[in-house]
Amino acid sequence: MTIRRRLLSAAALLPLALLLGAQEPVPGGATPEVPAASDSGAVAPESALPAKDSLVVASGAEGVADGVGDAGHAPGAHAGGGGTLASPASMGGADGGTSPEADAVAAAAVQGGTDAGLVTLVTVPGLVPPAPVPSRLTAPPMAKLQTMPRAADLLARAKLQGERLVVKEKDGHTRALTVDPVLQASLTKILRDYEVPYGAAVVLEPSTGRVLALAEHSQAQPELRGLPYRAVFPAASIFKIVTGSALLEAGVTPTMEECFHGGKRRLTEKHLEDSERDGACYSLALAMGKSANVIFAKLTQKHLTADVLRRMAARFHFNREIDFVVPTDVSLAAVPEDGFALANTGAGFGDVYMSPLHGALVAAVAANDGRWVDPVLVEPEQGSLLPPEGERVLTSEAAKALTDMLEATVTHGTARGIFRERNFRVDNAVGKTGTLADRNPFRDYSWFVGFAPRDNPRVAVAALIVNDPKWRIRGTWLGREALRLGLERVPAPVELTAPASAAGKH
Numbered sequence: 001m002t003i004r005r006r007l008l009s010a011a012a013l014l015p016l017a018l019l020l021g022a023q024e025p026v027p028g029g030a031t032p033e034v035p036a037a038s039d040s041g042a043v044a045p046e047s048a049l050p051a052k053d054s055l056v057v058a059s060g061a062e063g064v065a066d067g068v069g070d071a072g073h074a075p076g077a078h079a080g081g082g083g084t085l086a087s088p089a090s091m092g093g094a095d096g097g098t099s100p101e102a103d104a105v106a107a108a109a110v111q112g113g114t115d116a117g118l119v120t121l122v123t124v125p126g127l128v129p130p131a132p133v134p135s136r137l138t139a140p141p142m143a144k145l146q147t148m149p150r151a152a153d154l155l156a157r158a159k160l161q162g163e164r165l166v167v168k169e170k171d172g173h174t175r176a177l178t179v180d181p182v183l184q185a186s187l188t189k190i191l192r193d194y195e196v197p198y199g200a201a202v203v204l205e206p207s208t209g210r211v212l213a214l215a216e217h218s219q220a221q222p223e224l225r226g227l228p229y230r231a232v233f234p235a236a237s238i239f240k241i242v243t244g245s246a247l248l249e250a251g252v253t254p255t256m257e258e259c260f261h262g263g264k265r266r267l268t269e270k271h272l273e274d275s276e277r278d279g280a281c282y283s284l285a286l287a288m289g290k291s292a293n294v295i296f297a298k299l300t301q302k303h304l305t306a307d308v309l310r311r312m313a314a315r316f317h318f319n320r321e322i323d324f325v326v327p328t329d330v331s332l333a334a335v336p337e338d339g340f341a342l343a344n345t346g347a348g349f350g351d352v353y354m355s356p357l358h359g360a361l362v363a364a365v366a367a368n369d370g371r372w373v374d375p376v377l378v379e380p381e382q383g384s385l386l387p388p389e390g391e392r393v394l395t396s397e398a399a400k401a402l403t404d405m406l407e408a409t410v411t412h413g414t415a416r417g418i419f420r421e422r423n424f425r426v427d428n429a430v431g432k433t434g435t436l437a438d439r440n441p442f443r444d445y446s447w448f449v450g451f452a453p454r455d456n457p458r459v460a461v462a463a464l465i466v467n468d469p470k471w472r473i474r475g476t477w478l479g480r481e482a483l484r485l486g487l488e489r490v491p492a493p494v495e496l497t498a499p500a501s502a503a504g505k506h
Helices: 002-014 016-020 100-110 115-123 179-195 238-248 284-291 293-305 306-316 338-344 356-367 398-413 474-491
Strands: 157-163 164-168 173-175 197-204 210-218 259-260 280-283 430-439 442-452 457-468
Touching: 115 474, 157 398, 164 179, 164 197, 179 197, 179 210, 179 474, 197 356, 197 474, 210 474, 238 284, 238 293, 238 306, 238 338, 238 356, 238 398, 238 430, 238 442, 259 284, 259 293, 280 284, 284 293, 293 338, 306 338, 356 398, 356 430, 356 442, 356 457, 398 430, 442 474, 457 474
Parallel strands: none
Antiparallel strands: 157 164, 164 173, 197 210, 197 457, 259 280, 430 442, 442 457
């Protein structure tokens, strides 16, 4: 059988909805108004150091999703808190790989050869979701969130020995973890003290991938474990990092302006049309900082295709496994072909899910000069952990431009107030906020991902909180604390200078 026939046979086995990343149709066939996830129009304000007994009531006006049902992922897909990790590599040969012949055909396809679309879908990791993507409106996957088995949870089995957390296996072998016990305890205490319904904070060293904290807590389900690894949370406006990167490659510069009107709470197709009502104009950088939904939707419609956005999402490891010692959900992303649905996905309203661990790794791409570095939880038995080569996601120029855009979030955008609070400032921080909400039952998802300092990054973080209508802290506040406390535990390297007596000696 020829390679083309084998690919056709493989493609025939894939459901059409899986190939296209399609979602369930809206009842009645009508195009709905898309609930907005504007980070600038926060549900309720955050404060510098909230009192543990203080409550804020969410209005529910922002980012509300209609309906809730069973999570719509297929059995065996590790995308909803249960089952087995789904692997894009399973579409290859028996060993999960592809033959040299298939690789050659794939290379030709990328260059526009015969049957390019089919070959690319089958051979390029991440272009096809490894499992059906649940609809956020009708089947939010958090409804089936399950706890992680203790055997897989290395951190839960670790014991403090001296200044390290160590896991002792049944055969007597011990493994030292990279997690900083002090940082881990500090972030866990914050989550517990503020009694967050669901919360997680991940801190890592971007250059090496060394994981420094995997804090989590659930007041709603105290027995729950594994939140940092679960990709059941809508990525919301964090996906604008992917869209912004694709726009940069498409030739849109950070200073290029787009004008708009409305769209703070909801988006309609009329918002995407240039109009005399467009009374404000933002550059791409400011649109990232203020998380301007209409601008990202309009720029997606004007400059991107579904294929381009899918490829950029795959480069950021959506729809792909994360190589990690603890089983981690694949962050599923459906990128539709339809113009309006595609535009809304680019703005952060699509069926895209992400784990907190993945969120920190997404932020670390810009910190690492455009390279993806896999996370590491176990210290090497000999020697020290050195920065790996990593996987190129963006060019150095694009990574720098993306960093400039993310800095606007902290200096002029949705995180400005939190990062300017007296005695809690984090200098030279960059990042992205994201907010979205389900209505029935009500869940307020709030994110922050970022790193600091911007020019010589020492820590990258992701913070997620899922709140009830009454809440105490949200993701941006937790993210700032994760950065602040992380920097305290990872001090800046000391610059060595030659003693004065050595001057002039060679």
